Amino acid sequence: MAGISSIFTSDMAIDLGTANTLVYVKGRGIILNEPSVVAYHVKDGKKQVLAVGEDAKLMLGRTPGSIQAIRPMRDGVIADFDVAEEMIKHFMRKVHKRSTFAKPKVIVCVPYGATPVEKRAIRQSVISAGARRAGLIAEPIAAAIGSGMPITDPTGSMIVDIGGGTTEVAVLSLGDIVYARSVRVGGDRMDEAIISYLRRQHNLLVGDSTAERIKTSIGTARMPDDGRGAAMQIRGRDLLNGVPKESEINQAQVAEALAEPVQQICEAVMVALEATPPDLAADIVDRGVMLTGGGALLGELDLALREQTGLSISVANESLNCVALGTGKALEYEKQLRHVIDYDS
Numbered sequence: 647m648a649g650i651s652s653i654f655t656s657d658m659a660i661d662l663g664t665a666n667t668l669v670y671v672k673g674r675g676i677i678l679n680e681p682s683v684v685a686y687h688v689k690d691g692k693k694q695v696l697a698v699g700e701d702a703k704l705m706l707g708r709t710p711g712s713i714q715a716i717r718p719m720r721d722g723v724i725a726d727f728d729v730a731e732e733m734i735k736h737f738m739r740k741v742h743k744r745s746t747f748a749k750p751k752v753i754v755c756v757p758y759g760a761t762p763v764e765k766r767a768i769r770q771s772v773i774s775a776g777a778r779r780a781g782l783i784a785e786p787i788a789a790a791i792g793s794g795m796p797i798t799d800p801t802g803s804m805i806v807d808i809g810g811g812t813t814e815v816a817v818l819s820l821g822d823i824v825y826a827r828s829v830r831v832g833g834d835r836m837d838e839a840i841i842s843y844l845r846r847q848h849n850l851l852v853g854d855s856t857a858e859r860i861k862t863s864i865g866t867a868r869m870p871d872d873g874r875g876a877a878m879q880i881r882g883r884d885l886l887n888g889v890p891k892e893s894e895i896n897q898a899q900v901a902e903a904l905a906e907p908v909q910q911i912c913e914a915v916m917v918a919l920e921a922t923p924p925d926l927a928a929d930i931v932d933r934g935v936m937l938t939g940g941g942a943l944l945g946e947l948d949l950a951l952r953e954q955t956g957l958s959i960s961v962a963n964e965s966l967n968c969v970a971l972g973t974g975k976a977l978e979y980e981k982q983l984r985h986v987i988d989y990d991s
């Protein structure tokens with residue numbers, strides 16, 4: 647019987663990120679990966695959803711007054727409850743076509759620092775989006791499983807997940823969290839740093855998507871050796887006369903713009919190391935630190951972290967997918983990983 651019912655349910659694991667939402671379906675892997683963005687218009691005081699995900703992201707920063715495109719997740723937790731629920735429903739329906747048969751079981755990862763109220767909000771959204779059961783897993787554990795770290799060993803491992811909204815630093819041993827800390831610095835903060843740098847130094851106003859493009863194309867955490875590095879053309883509005891202007895930006899400038907968020911990430915790692923019991927800290931010195939999340943892809947961030955902390959640093963394969971893959975693995979191997987999933991807090 648179990649075999650038959652599993653054909654008709656799609657139990658799933660969801661990484662509900664500030665920037666991207668990924669859905670892993672049991673037995674199939676990651677089958678949805680879209681920006682966590684919803685566009686809606688307000689009619690008679692009610693929000694009507696117009697677009698979700700990729701389609702909605704295209705509208706960010708480009709909507710007329712009657713339409714809003716927003717990111718319902720902020721700092722890794724739900725900021726706009728109604729809109730987040732619509733988004734979860736939309737994505738769950740998209741992957742769960744045979745919804746007439748059975749309601750799926752869903753595991754969602756939550757930031758380590760999420761409060762009980764925030765956890766309940768996420769659980770309720772998933773249930774009202776049609777889940778039969780909703781389990782939660784702490785994001786650093788999911789990231790560690792997804793990056794292939796041997797988390798159940800009696801050895802300390804450090805994982806640093808740099809997402810859109812937050813950076814979570816965690817030390818794990820024997821499948822559980824020994825120390826974790828979440829700082830509100832991630833890809834969004836890097837984009838903001840680029841925007842404010844261009845405003846101050848170039849009198850140029852650029853939007854979020856241009857800032858993100860600069861970061862992902864030529865962004866770097868370290869000064870280039872030649873003092874300049876690669877450059878790219880960007881467009882924005884000249885703040886002096888209000889007209890569109892084209893300008894060039896190089897890697898040295900981006901490194902300067904990103905110095906503060908990069909420094910904050912380094913400090914979070916140092917603080918975690920200092921707070922880790924000595925034997926586990928020694929394990930981390932031996933085994934190094936694993937970086938996951940989209941922010942881990944920032945150019946030379948691994949090198950900058952190595953220089954500042956003296957630790958050896960690796961960037962996980964598929965760093966953008968680690969949390970979803972780890973949450974998915976917890977779903978696939980639920981018997982063995984039972985203790986990391988929380989069904990009822």
Ligand SMILES: Nc1ncnc2c1ncn2[C@@H]1O[C@H](COP(=O)(O)OP(=O)(O)OP(=O)(O)O)[C@@H](O)[C@H]1O
Pocket residue numbers: 662663664665666667721722808809810811812813832833834858861862865938939940941942943944945965966
């Ligand atoms: N090559 C790259 N260089 C720098 N940053 C990148 C790169 N690719 C993606 N990013 C950034 O990674 C961030 C998204 O990462 P990720 O999908 O891990 O976040 P998230 O899980 O949605 O957020 P959170 O975990 O904070 O809720 C975005 O800010 C994006 O701009």
Ligand SMILES: [Mg+2]
Pocket residue numbers: 661663664807809810939969
């Ligand atoms: Mg994330």
